[in-house]
Amino acid sequence: MSELMTPALAGAAAGLGVAMPMGAMSVLLLQEAMRHRRTAVAAAMGIAVVDLGYAALATAVGPWAASHVSPVEAWVRLASAAILLAIAAHGLAGARPEAAPPVPAPDPAAAPGATRTTTGVRPAKAFARFVALTAINPTTALYFAALTTAQGASLGTGPAGAAFLVGVGAASLLWQQSLVALGSFAGARISATARVWTFRLGYGLVAAYAVKIALPLP
Template sequence: MPPGTSMSAAASVTTLWPVLAAGLVAGYAVALPVGPVASYLVGLAARHPWRVGVAGALGIATVDGAYALVTGLFGTIVADLVRPVAGPLRVASAAVLVVLAAHGAWTAWRERAASDGGTRTDPLSAPRAFGRFVAITAINPGTVLFFAVVVTGGALLPDAAATGAAPAAAVVFGVAAFLASASWQLVLALGGTLLGRVLSGPRGRLGTALASSGLMVALAVVLLLG
């Protein structure tokens, strides 16, 4: 291997370390605030088996990582495309959250009624939870705009482009954001599972569902007003 090639590869690897750190920081920054989706995750995990909460957490993290990857590759283009429709997407996000809040409260009420009759319905599977959280996270314009601002405003990836490692940097940035988001969402999901074990009675499950639904509606109103 020519000396110049090995030096270029070493420079590329060196350049990727700051991108890895930036991806981790960005992933935690977008995941840590407990918004309506996180509140829904905790409430759902409290009423279902642990695998359902874990699947939901990974659904959220998958979208975060995918958005980080896309903005790492096409940051400026993505920001320009999303910004004009951010308002309608915000309205759509709020509407979906209200519908999910109503659905969660109604499902918990039916489970309470079923438990009084000696049975309990538990219709949500792990694959459905994964798909549901992918959908409600994907329509959040704030996530993709946040990553676009981090990439373009922070000038993380142009340095990698100078060494010919721009695609690799985008992948590293996306994977790091996924891992950061997944670690926090799993904490929330497993915390919800533990809460569900503490409040394992029908009234406890109904109470957590109604509290989660109420918080989601309140956050949806904040989302519309913001």
């Protein structure tokens, strides 16, 4: 069991690295949670499913790719690390405070104390919409492709790969559902400062991963 803990923790860190930076999808998820918690829960699951799907595809292809480039394995790791560092640098460069979306105004016709409006979007429709919006982001696919190709040997066995995927899925889902809870509880916009720090923490994890897989240098 202990030998599966390492890939599971690696998967959890990878899942958080791709999920924590608060981009457009996170803002949309928070806004959905402010309107209706049920649809936001489904939307969060949609985002996590895409993260898991990309990770599964990359995990399946990564070891195969790594086994076919073993003579230059160190250089493949270095190239993968460079891609991850580029992703992290691009994300950190954009980690500046921005104007947050306006807080939805209370509905005058709502019952006293009500702060959120309802939405006609059903959970299944919200799930499908967020799956589609997340899937068209090429950064997620590139992130997992670089990460798993560089770690092809360590993810070569079925149990290790499965543990990695469990970590990715659990971490991504936990973070997205935390955003839903935050949006539902607060009923207001998240501060610009908080958004910037999630960018820095998330892309900091990506940069740390890049350094880890690059060593030892060729």
